[in-house]
Structure formats: structure tokens, C-alpha cells
Amino acid sequence: MRFVLLFLFIFAACDRETPDPPQATSPPTSTAAQIFATGRALQARGLFSQAEQAYRQVLQQAPDNPQYHYYLGVVLHAQSRFAEAQTQFEKALELKPDYAGPRIALGKMFYDVHGKVEEARQLLTEALKLAPNAVEASYILGVIHQREGQLQEAREIFAAIATADSTHLQARLQLGQVDLKLGNYQEAERQLRQVAHLSPHEPTAFLGIGQALLRMGRAAEGQRALERARVLDEQNTQLKPHQDALRQHPNQPQTHSNLAALYSRFGRLKLAVEHYRQSILIDSTYGLGYQGLGTLLQRRGKDDLAAHYYLEALSHDSTLAESHNNLGLILHKQGQLEKALKQYERAVRFSPSTGFYYSNLGNVFLEMDQLDQAQAAVERAIEIDAKLYSAHILLGDIHARRGEFARAIALWENIPSGGAASESLKAKIAEARRQLSAQEHAPR
Known part of the structure; x- marks a missing residue:
């Protein structure tokens, strides 16, 4: 992981370094400056070729710039064409011998690619003499020093950098x-x-x-802490293609x-908000x-x-099933069952393969005492996703509402136990047994 970190830092340093523009033999034309600016913009986007x-x-x-x-x-x-890169860095130094940037780049490349420790150190030391504030060289x-086992020397350098710049x-x-x-x-x-903070x-x-x-x-x-590192590493691996x-x-x-959706899934909510907002700044529709x-x-209540x-989302795209479903949940919570029903119906229309949308639809039908419709919706949810245990519980509720307590108990007892929901389910089963017993002993 440390090697990867070093490579990323090296690349980022090369990418962001903006040394003072050297004096060219002949001043570049405005067209040349524009082309160069275009190249820098493409480079910043990772479009290296x-x-x-x-x-x-x-x-x-x-040609002499x-x-x-x-x-x-x-x-x-950046394209791993190291020999060609070396030629260009050396040409830059030939044209401007006191140019620190190419020395830093060559020092990085000599060490990482060719394993030339002393040559790399010499180039980086020369760069620091020319540009004492070149933090990337330090x-x-x-x-x-660190990787070559000279730990005390490495510590002094890193401590000096961290002291000068706490960020x-x-x-x-x-x-x-x-x-x-x-x-x-x-x-x-x-x-x-401090880094983790x-x-x-x-x-x-x-x-x-x-x-x-x-x-x-x-x-x-x-x-x-090690488990946290493992989880973050897995998350970052999934995030990388979206970040690229x-x-x-x-x-x-x-x-x-797309990136915001992953950030949200991983609980990185500030980043999720930032990128969702950016998406609508780019396109307000x-x-x-x-x-x-x-x-x-909604997650924040x-x-x-x-x-x-x-x-607002639906005003721009009426087919967004998730918006219909979630709006239905809010209306359902407020007791506006008819309005919630319409939203759930639209959700299943636009996403007919999402099981829990049918389960939500079945739930509102149950609260409206429309048991046949409720059962049809919930059975469809289970058909789509047999492990949607909330739908199994709901189907048991429908049977219990009909007085079919034996069927409800049989369903509930086949649901895997675990978590806080398990206690609620045990209470349902106990109540259903009581009701079933009362049925069996009632006068006929």
C-alpha cells in the first residue's frame, strides 16, 4: 500500500507542479499559449495521450521552450513511456540548466523506474538548491531515505514538512x-x-x-483500526473507476x-451532497x-x-421509480394513504423488478383494508425476491388480519431470526398463538 501511495503522490506532484515559466528563446505566440493551456486542461483530466x-x-x-x-x-x-519522458526532461535541462522541475521528475523516475538511488538523490538535492521551497523534492x-532504511534522515525531512505545513x-x-x-x-x-482526523x-x-x-x-x-483500514481500502477500490x-x-x-451514489452508500454524506449538487449545477433539469x-x-429525517x-426530480423525469417510492413512504408516514398508494403504483410501474416497491404497495393496501390487493402485491414482492423477509412478515400480517392465524404463524416461524426485528416477530407469533387458541376454544 505504501508503494501505491508513493506512486500516486509522485504523479500528483508532477501534474500540479507549476514552476515559474522559464524564459523561452523566442516568446510563444498567443496561439502557442492557447494550445499549451489546452494541453494542461487535458492533462488535469487524465487524458494524457x-x-x-x-x-x-x-x-x-x-521548439526551444x-x-x-x-x-x-x-x-x-504518466503513460509509462519512460525513455521518451527522460529525453524530454533532459531537453528541458539542456535549454534551461537551472530548471528545478525536470530534475525532480528525473529524480523520481530514476528511483522508481530504474532503481538508481544515488543519481536520484543527487538530482533531488540539486533541485532543492535551485528551489529551496520545492516541497515535492524534499x-x-x-x-x-525511508525505503533505503535511513529512517532518522527520513523522519527529519517529514517532520520539517509537516511542521511547515500542517495540511x-x-x-x-x-x-x-x-x-x-x-x-x-x-x-x-x-x-x-491526526491524518485520520x-x-x-x-x-x-x-x-x-x-x-x-x-x-x-x-x-x-x-x-x-485494521478492520476499518480493510473496509476503506475496499470502498476506495470501488470508488476509483467513478473518480477516474x-x-x-x-x-x-x-x-x-454516480460518484455521489457510491459516497452515499459508504456513508460519506458530505461528499455525496457535494456531487449531487454539482450534477444539478451542471444541468438544472x-x-x-x-x-x-x-x-x-430523508435519511436525516x-x-x-x-x-x-x-x-422537483419528477418534474424533470416522471419515470424515476425511486422518487415515486420514497415520496410514497413520506406520504404513507403522514397518513395520506391514497396519495401514497398512487406513488407506490407509479414506482412498480416504472420499476417492475424491484421487490420492495411491491412490498410497500402491499403495506398501504393492508392499511386501507384492501386485503386481496395487498396479498397480490406482497406475493409479487416475494416472487421477485424470496429473501425479502419484510414481505414475508407482511404476508403473515395479511393472513392474521383475515383471522388465518395458523397460516400467519407458519410463515413467521420460517423467517430467520436475528436483530431487533426478531423480538417484534416473536411478539407477533405469541399474539397469533393466543388468537388461534381463542378461535379453537370459542363456542361454535
Whole structure:
């Protein structure tokens, strides 16, 4: 996991570095500047081959501009075309010997790709002499020290970065990991908890916290932290393709909505809200964005506001079954059964393969004492999803309402037990047995 983290940091540093524009031999034309800006925008979206074409085009107009060669090298490196990238970085240095950026890029590449430790250190040290505030050069030099076993030197670098910039989480993360290797378990825990506080979805921080706690004999806490790291790692793996899609298509509302839906599923609600909102800022008629915001509000118990968003969603797309169903739930809760019924009916019409929509429909029919319709809807729910145990319970309720207590008991007793619902079910069964007994002993 540490290697992956290093690679991501290296790439991000190359991508975001904007060294002072060097003096070109001949000033670039406005057209060249526009093409270069296009390349930078494509690079930021992860469209490296397209960015490469833009940089090659601008170099045809300004072949002696070292900055253009540098950025061409960056996107070639991102495509794992390391020899070509090296050529461009070296050309940039030939044109401008005091250019720190290419030295940093070459230092990273020499170490990661070729394993040339001393050459990498020399290049990074030279870059720091030219640009003393180049934090990425210091950081990568620290990582090299760390991975080569020079832990005290690495710790000094990471501590200096973290002290100068408390928001530099990667340096603080590495500082915690170095302390862990040095046996400074309490200090490692302290540093890594700061990372986890500021970046609560970073699995590496929780992994380190878990390891530190285990080594201090706090086994239960350590195991919980390790489990948290495992869950976050799995979540981040699922999120990555959606994050990549967003990076490449930042102006498509669907990419924001898809990512928001996963964030919501994983409980990252602030991020979910941010991306649902962005989807409707991009397209004010995008129904799924309003639906997503409604779902988040409903989960927080803000039913009136949620209903507003569902109605807005449906005004743009009347086929959104989830909005119909959720609006039905709100109306059902308010006792507006006829209105709830209409929404549930629309939900099953637009999504006829979703079992719990039929179950909700059956539930409102039951409350309206329309038992035949209730039974038909609930049996359809079970046909779609045999493990929808709430529908089995509801079917038992329908039998009980008819006085068919033996059938209700038989259904309920076949439902797997567990959780708080189990106590409620036991109470239903006990009451049904009492009613059945009363039936059997009633005068005929």
C-alpha cells in the first residue's frame, strides 16, 4: 500500500507542479499559449495521450521552450513511456540548466523506474538548491531515505514538512510510518490519528494506527483500526473507476451523480451532497441529482424538504421509480394513504423488478383494508425476491388480519431470526398463538 501511495503522490506532484515559466528563446505566440493551456486542461483530466498531442503541437511552434518539453515529459511518464519522458526532461535541462522541475521528475523516475538511488538523490538535492521551497523534492528525498532504511534522515525531512505545513497529510502519514518502524509507537499513533482526523477515508492511516496499537498491547482497538483500514481500502477500490470517470468528464452530471451514489452508500454524506449538487449545477433539469439530494435529506429525517426534491426530480423525469417510492413512504408516514398508494403504483410501474416497491404497495393496501390487493402485491414482492423477509412478515400480517392465524404463524416461524426485528416477530407469533387458541376454544 505504501508503494501505491508513493506512486500516486509522485504523479500528483508532477501534474500540479507549476514552476515559474522559464524564459523561452523566442516568446510563444498567443496561439502557442492557447494550445499549451489546452494541453494542461487535458492533462488535469487524465487524458494524457490527448495532452501529449497538444504539447507536441505547441513544440512545433516553440521548439526551444523548456517548459513545453517538461510537460510533454510529464504526460509521457504518466503513460509509462519512460525513455521518451527522460529525453524530454533532459531537453528541458539542456535549454534551461537551472530548471528545478525536470530534475525532480528525473529524480523520481530514476528511483522508481530504474532503481538508481544515488543519481536520484543527487538530482533531488540539486533541485532543492535551485528551489529551496520545492516541497515535492524534499518529500521524495524523504521517501527514498525511508525505503533505503535511513529512517532518522527520513523522519527529519517529514517532520520539517509537516511542521511547515500542517495540511501536508502525506508527509505526516510517512512520519507516522517512520515512527512505527523506529518503535516510537505512541508518537506514530499520534501522527496517524491526526491524518485520520483530517482525512477519515485514508486506509493507510488506519492500518498504521492498528499496527501501533497492536504493538502497544491494545489488541481490541488495534483490530478495529485494521478492520476499518480493510473496509476503506475496499470502498476506495470501488470508488476509483467513478473518480477516474469524473476526472475525465467533469462536466457530465451523470459522472457526479454516480460518484455521489457510491459516497452515499459508504456513508460519506458530505461528499455525496457535494456531487449531487454539482450534477444539478451542471444541468438544472437532471432529475437523478434532485432525487439523490432527496434521499440524503430523508435519511436525516427532513421529510418535507426531501419531498420537495423528489417532486422537483419528477418534474424533470416522471419515470424515476425511486422518487415515486420514497415520496410514497413520506406520504404513507403522514397518513395520506391514497396519495401514497398512487406513488407506490407509479414506482412498480416504472420499476417492475424491484421487490420492495411491491412490498410497500402491499403495506398501504393492508392499511386501507384492501386485503386481496395487498396479498397480490406482497406475493409479487416475494416472487421477485424470496429473501425479502419484510414481505414475508407482511404476508403473515395479511393472513392474521383475515383471522388465518395458523397460516400467519407458519410463515413467521420460517423467517430467520436475528436483530431487533426478531423480538417484534416473536411478539407477533405469541399474539397469533393466543388468537388461534381463542378461535379453537370459542363456542361454535
